[in-house]
Amino acid sequence: MQRRERTHHLIELGGLVQKAGLVELTGDDRAVLFGAFLSLATMLQAGDRSDTLTLWRRAGKRVFESERAKS
Incomplete structure (x- = not known):
């Protein structure tokens, strides 16, 4: 993984922690x-x-889909 991609990935993970x-x-x-x-x-x-x-993935997808529907 290149430096820019790694930085982007880490920022996304931090966003999930915050979210x-x-x-x-x-x-x-x-x-x-x-x-x-x-x-x-x-x-x-x-x-x-x-x-x-599987349990965690379902929970995460539910929230993502709910947020998408509100947009």
Whole structure:
């Protein structure tokens, strides 16, 4: 991945963190956010990854579609 693409990708990911309300809910505490991300990674490594990803994907798509319909 080239530098410009990587930067764009990281900005998009940061936007998703903001959009999910995690910045406000954690008081913008980066250690808390990082710990939460580590917990998510552990969940994906330990459990039924496919089912978890499907559940999260559906939830995310629902919100994206809802926002698109409001536009």
